[in-house]
Amino acid sequence: MGEFKHILVVKFREDTTPQEIESLIKGFANLVSLVPTMKSFHWGKDLSTENLHQGFTHVFESTFDSLEGIAEYGAHPHHVEFANIFVPKLEKVIVIDYKPAAVQP
Template sequence: MKKLNHIVLFQFKDSVTEEQIKHANLEFAALKDKISAIHSFEMGTNNSPEGIAHGYTHGYVLTFLSEADRDVYLMHPEHKAFQGIVDPLLAMPLAFDFWANL
């Protein structure tokens, strides 16, 4: 089965507390149960020893079975509400989508 991977990286502002990050992570993870178009969701913190994370500390991988599902997610009111929660906390977000070839 082909999967469309939606990679999201967050660099939080220096002023953001661990409690705010925890809340944002819980809200992000909850989207899996609120938006049926999300096939799977994973998240974690950077632990790469390479030193090239450019300040990104938290990573998220959402998978979709089609571009149409991804687009439903992007425009979904629950996703928009989550953006309202997390955007003020971020110094820099990054999103990158690709079809898994294997």
Template sequence: MIHHILRMKARADVTPEQAEEVLSCLREQGRVIPSVRSFTVGRDYGGDYQWGAVFMIEDLDGYWEYLVHPAHAHTDRVGLPLVERIETYDVSDDEDPEFGPKIAELHRRRYEQDPELAALVFALPQFAGHGAA
């Protein structure tokens, strides 16, 4: 099982309506992407981030499905331009020592296949984690 976790801090000029749209997009991802087994989207407590999300995904095939699903692409295009800082990371019980590099490779492949997304990611002021380009 993979717990894909993201934490976000919005730019200072983001309106409450824009923030709610991003959160709605994240919730929609959880509802419509078949490989997502469960999810939580909401306020981030205990740090300098405002929102967070956790998506539980069965395996790397499901992770790829999650990454390239149109609902995820839509969230990226709505949300990334509004973000000042984002951090993504993954927690898994898979014992393969190459598991982390395999996840990083999926992200790299996604950016290669979607130059528009890659441009959005490269434009972020701060991005850390597997999804960072």
């Protein structure tokens, strides 16, 4: 089946403190140990020099074995609990699920 990526690109609300963001990132990363279908988690801040980020500041990437795994993650009680804390701290979010594909020569 391969692997599937679940990407969030977010802009936190202005009133979200750096300490809150750090805590949210740790909580997001902790989901890997709580949600069996979530295989890995990576995150980062926008570093682009092109200034095309449209205010989005952070990227969160989770890896799954299947689209069904992403759906199970979305409904998992630990994810739902975390999302109830995370989402209210966001001003904007884009969510993309995809299966990485290699360019064929």
